[in-house]
C-alpha cells in the first residue's frame with residue numbers, strides 16, 4: 403500500500419543526506435526578517451535560479467577508460483546544466499512551487515499548473531536523474547552490494563547474475579532515449595528493474611530509484627558510438643555498490 407508515510411519516506415530518501423538534498427543545491431532564504439522586503443523580487447536568471455547544478459564530485463577523467471573525460475565534461479557541464487537552467491525557467495513561472503525539492507515536484511506533477519508540468523517533468527526529471535547518476539559511478543577494484551541488498555536482489559531476481567542479465571537485456575531493448583533503473587517499489591516492498599522513457603523518473607510513480615543507467619546517446623556516443631552493449635558493460639563495472647547499498651539501507 404502506497405501510504406502517505408511511504409511517500410514521505412521516499413521523498414526523505416531522495417532528498418536526504420546525499421548531495422541530492424536541495425538544501426545543498428538551492429539558494430538559502432534569508433533568515434533575518436528585519437531586512438526590508440524587496441517589492442519586486444529579482445527574476446530568476448539561469449545563474450540565480452532556485453535549482454543549482456551540483457558539482458560532478460570527481461575529475462572528468464576519473465572514470466577512464468570506461469567513460470571518457472570529454473563525455474563526462476559535456477554530459478555534466480552542458481547537458482545537466484541545461485536541464486537545471488530550463489527547470490529554473492519553468493519554475494519561475496509558478497513561484498508557489500519554488501520551495502519544493504525537485505523530487506517533491508516529480509512526486510506530484512499533477513499538482514503543477516499545466517503550463518509548466520511538461521517542462522518540470524522533462525527538465526526536473528533530467529536534473530534529478532543526473533544528480534543521482536554522477537554519484538553512482540566510481541572506478542574501483544571490487545564492488546558488491548551489501549549483504550542486505552544482495553538478499554533483496556536474490557529474492558527479486560533469483561541471483562545477482564540473473565539480475566545483471568535482466569538489467570543488461572532491459573537496457574539493450576529500451577527503444578530511443580531513456581533510463582533503466584533498479585528501483586524499490588514501496589507498495590510491493592520489492593526491487594524491480596524499471597525502464598523509463600525520456601527523463602522520466604521512478605519517483606513519478608511512487609518508486610525509489612536506487613541506481614540507473616542513462617541510455618541517451620549523449621552518455622556514450624563519443625566513445626562507444628552505436629555500440630550500446632559496450633557502454634552498458636562499462637557502466638555495470640562502474641556501479642558504486644557502496645553508495646547504492648547505503649540508499650537501500652535508508653528505505654527502512
Ligand code: MN3
Pocket residue numbers: 477481532616618620621
Ligand atoms: Mn544524460
